[in-house]
Amino acid sequence: xxxxxxxxxxxxxxxxxxxxxxxxxxxxxxxxxxxxxxxxxxxxxxxxxxxxxxxxxxxxxxxxxxxxxxxxxxxxxxxxxxxxxxxxxxxxxxxxxxxxxxxxxxxxxxxxxxxxxxxxxxxxxxxxxxxxxxxxxxxxxxxxxxxxxxxxxxxxxxxxxxxxxxxxxxxxxxxxxxxxxxxxxxxxxxxxxxxxxxxxxxxx
Amino acid sequence: xxxxxxxxxxxxxxxxxxxxxxxxxxxxxxxxxxxxxxxxxxxxxxxxxxxxxxxxxxxxxxxxxxxxxxxxxxxxxxxxxxxxxxxxxxxxxxxxxxxxxxxxxxxxxxxxxxxxxxxxxxxxxxxxxxxxxxxxxxxxxxxxxxxxxxxxxxxxxxxxxxxxxxxxxxxxxxxxxxxxxxxxxxxxxxxxx
Numbered sequence: 001x002x003x004x005x006x007x008x009x010x011x012x013x014x015x016x017x018x019x020x021x022x023x024x025x026x027x028x029x030x031x032x033x034x035x036x037x038x039x040x041x042x043x044x045x046x047x048x049x050x051x052x053x054x055x056x057x058x059x060x061x062x063x064x065x066x067x068x069x070x071x072x073x074x075x076x077x078x079x080x081x082x083x084x085x086x087x088x089x090x091x092x093x094x095x096x097x098x099x100x101x102x103x104x105x106x107x108x109x110x111x112x113x114x115x116x117x118x119x120x121x122x123x124x125x126x127x128x129x130x131x132x133x134x135x136x137x138x139x140x141x142x143x144x145x146x147x148x149x150x151x152x153x154x155x156x157x158x159x160x161x162x163x164x165x166x167x168x169x170x171x172x173x174x175x176x177x178x179x180x181x182x183x184x185x186x187x188x189x190x191x192x193x194x195x196x197x198x199x200x201x202x203x204x
Numbered sequence: 205x206x207x208x209x210x211x212x213x214x215x216x217x218x219x220x221x222x223x224x225x226x227x228x229x230x231x232x233x234x235x236x237x238x239x240x241x242x243x244x245x246x247x248x249x250x251x252x253x254x255x256x257x258x259x260x261x262x263x264x265x266x267x268x269x270x271x272x273x274x275x276x277x278x279x280x281x282x283x284x285x286x287x288x289x290x291x292x293x294x295x296x297x298x299x300x301x302x303x304x305x306x307x308x309x310x311x312x313x314x315x316x317x318x319x320x321x322x323x324x325x326x327x328x329x330x331x332x333x334x335x336x337x338x339x340x341x342x343x344x345x346x347x348x349x350x351x352x353x354x355x356x357x358x359x360x361x362x363x364x365x366x367x368x369x370x371x372x373x374x375x376x377x378x379x380x381x382x383x384x385x386x387x388x389x390x391x392x393x394x395x396x397x
């Protein structure tokens with residue numbers, strides 16, 4: 001037997017690939033991390049009619065919802081630098097949010113009741129998000145009206161910007177904000193997604 | 205549902221919040237800012253390989269969890285330029301020493317955590333459990349055994365192996381070579397493959 005054969009035999013004998021194919025080790029790690037307060041951000045993905053959505057939560061609540069066009073890896077890297085790199089995929093913590101989104105897309109839910117964490121938005125943007133949460137299902141409002149409601153009537157552009165940087169689309173319904181001329185305007189998930197959401201809410 | 209069926213997927217503007225990483229080391233995006241999940245996904249297998257070789261299949265699962273749990277705790281403070289694999293293997297090395305000494309057995313995990321029965325851990329993925337090889341590896345002097353494991357199963361450099369074994373790169377290289385030579389001798393003496 002040559003050295004190389006010995007080394008190959010070693011690497012085969014202790015091969016670690018597929019070691020956690022059922023995810024049990026990972027689940028156990030996540031559970032231990034959560035128990036010891038070391039899990040700052042948990043996340044999962046969920047299928048939706050608008051494509052795969054990324055859901056991320058802190059101990060406070062849902063902190064980020066991202067469309068796949070935002071690039072989920074990039075979103076997670078940003079969460080790592082903006083909040084904490086102690087991030088693990090932990091579906092359990094987000095089951096309720098995923099379930100409520102399913103119900104929403106099925107037309108069976110008109111408001112979300114999961115706790116949210118708005119820490120990614122500051123100042124005026126945050127006031128805008130807080131106002132958006134009060135716009136009822138199926139109702140639209142203009143950017144100007146949103147600016148006014150958030151406490152700065154002249155900040156229409158800033159209000160639009162707050163909507164386009166909404167860290168929690170769908171759950172904080174920025175899709176209900178439209179242009180004063182009645183056109184839909186831009187949307188994180190794409191203008192077509194926005195039109196589809198509004199159509200669904202009107203029809204339901 | 206038709207409203208969804210009619211939609212086509214459009215790619216749009218990325219939400220660009222700008223690269224405002226003030227006060228962080230320039231290279232932080234390379235290492236320390238990667239979500240820990242990526243670290244587990246990338247290095248989970250190598251850490252398991254090392255834990256199995258150091259401790260055997262029954263205790264490997266525990267050591268693996270403990271290694272990543274300690275790593276998770278320290279992760280935000282990890283220097284951006286660190287070799288992550290070397291860092292994780294160092295933690296695994298210490299966990300293994302602790303376990304072997306029986307010194308650091310933490311209190312039994314709470315009942316709500318998913319338990320990993322030893323039999324499952326032993327069979328999971330270890331289809332080619334090579335008892336003969338394990339016995340031969342365990343029979344090596346400690347430095348040789350460590351050098352073989354860290355060099356060939358963890359793929360660390362001799363410099364890193366030397367540091368782990370509290371010796372030099374040269375000594376690590378020699379220990380690894382001696383270890384492999386012993387294993388080869390063991391198997392050429394007629395132990396069947």
